[in-house]
Amino acid sequence: MSMILYVPDDAAALSVGAERVAKALAAAAVGRGLNLTIVRNGSRGLLWLEPLVEWDGPDGRMAFGPVTPDQAGALLDAIQAGTEHPLALGPTEEIDYLKNQERLTFARVGVIDPLSVKDYEAHGGLEGLKVALIMTDETICEAVLQAGLRGRGGAGFPAGIKWHTVRKQDAAEKYICCNADEGDSGTFADRMLMEGDPFTLLEGMAIAGLATGARHGIVYIRSEYPHAISKMARAIEALGEAGWLGANIRGSGKDFQISIRRGAGAYICGEESSMLNSIEGRRGTVRSKPPIPAIRGLFGKPTVVNNVLTLATVPVILAKGAEFYREFGMGRSRGTQAFQLAGNIRRGGLVEKAFGVTIRELIETFGGGTATGRPFRSAQLGGPLGAYVSEEMLDLPMDYEALAENNAMLGHGGITVFDETVDMAEMARFAFQFCAEESCGKCTPCRIGAVRGRETVEKILRGENVARNIALVGDLCELMTDGSLCAMGGLTPVPVLSAIRLFPEDFERASVLAAE
């Protein structure tokens, strides 16, 4: 008898034992004389169920999880005998968490063999690039603009406008730089996409090249992501061998080649100009703007800098049309966003939904509340530079503008949940500490302000002159907001001030009997 099983080799799945499970299944199959094929797919994003094993049976993909190595034999027996297994979750795509999503960018992640070009094409891959090859550069840029695609790296700038700008530059060399630095705590969607469907990103980059006249692409991947780096490297090779990258793509006369560059453990290198310096082999300090990278970017040449998800969303837009894509979403936030449920959450994972879904739906309906079962206290939206929100704010829709009106931001779509045990003054201290450690050092408000901020919150934590020190933190935040060159120093006040505003009780430390 033969059997096909899917066992993810996504880093998160590996972190809870997927490799051991795959090995145990292979060994158990040998003992049973079973002809077992194990496909190493990406993760479906139901991370609390990892390692999630899928059986490709007569009724489609059936899920089991979380599987441990010692259950391998019993699992194979149950599948072969057609009996119920305690870990059976039914048809994978009928699981509510997955069924209630709108997967466009992540349509293939967890479904296909990430390194099989054949599998990729069978699931709609390369359709966008094929269309782009017969379009003009201007019409490609226009399609991306009309789709309403905004940058997924945090700032939400319209990708089509950026592409048009690069397209219009008269230069012999231009570059497409994919920002895969994904340094924000609470985010892992870029990583999951690169590991689960790397061809989609490469296809999006090639389309960006056709749209702007760039012939070189670089993916800058943080060194904390060794699995993604190796997956991407193999994907570049496989797509090149199939003729979809490199010189004269499929006889079109167009060239596009892609290489990978590793980061080296610096959060600031996610900021685009710092990333460009890093790719040039320099210290990752921030460059002053103007000029913007679209005019003078990598090696001084016009450069598109886009986040992984921005680029990986382009293929579906070209394949299905701008109209199709912009149907999703609300207001000026069009399409879908890959939300990431992280931290103290029962069902952590990846939820791709149209913009407009509320924070509560994500945390409660999808996420099932806190992991500890204790009451919810706060969530941080959009990474370390994003605001903390309170229970009262959970009905806000995930929409760039609606969040901005409430002093919050969507960022890269991460939601980090905290239960009632969190000390928000301690989180404010951490925000300053992180900024102090990761500041590139170029401007004083950030470099010095963050250190002073940390020290001042430490005084508050010790109960020293609390009221005066809270006021001092306010002043420091104003200085950093107004005087920083980039959003690292400019936005660090956001988590700090939201914590003070929404959770003042955490800052009212019993004052020490000062030895003054």
Added chain:
Amino acid sequence: MPVTAERPETLDVRTLCAAYGNQAPMLLEVLHDLQEKIGYVPEACVPALAECLNLSKAEVHGVVSFYHDFRTAPGGRVTVRICQAEACRSMGAEALTEQILSRYGVSLSEATVAGITFEPVYCLGNCALAPAAMVGSELIGRADGPSLDAAIEEAGR
């Protein structure tokens, strides 16, 4: 030692730089490879790096010191990086870190004890399975004392 003899690490530098066509923009890649090979970036390599890539020694120094990844002194046989960022904090990363470190009697800022180097790291992209840690090249989700100990032992073998 005759003055013409090259130190082994200098030879490594020349080979590594040559593999990247002695291109200055490839400095970070060269440094990564060098560190993978000999465990750190020795001070003694800086002149050779500068020469091969046509950079000044100050430029090479500047880059080595800017990035957290590069070490200028040897670390232990096993590197343990426990995530200190928000999502992991929400699941007790601080207590876990303290527990492990106190057992080894060290502090977090790159302390090496018994062949193990502990380093802080800010997010490993495993925030839904917090707390996360990286032991050697092994990513660990829902980390706790026993799982870290087991991974440290495994990596030390």
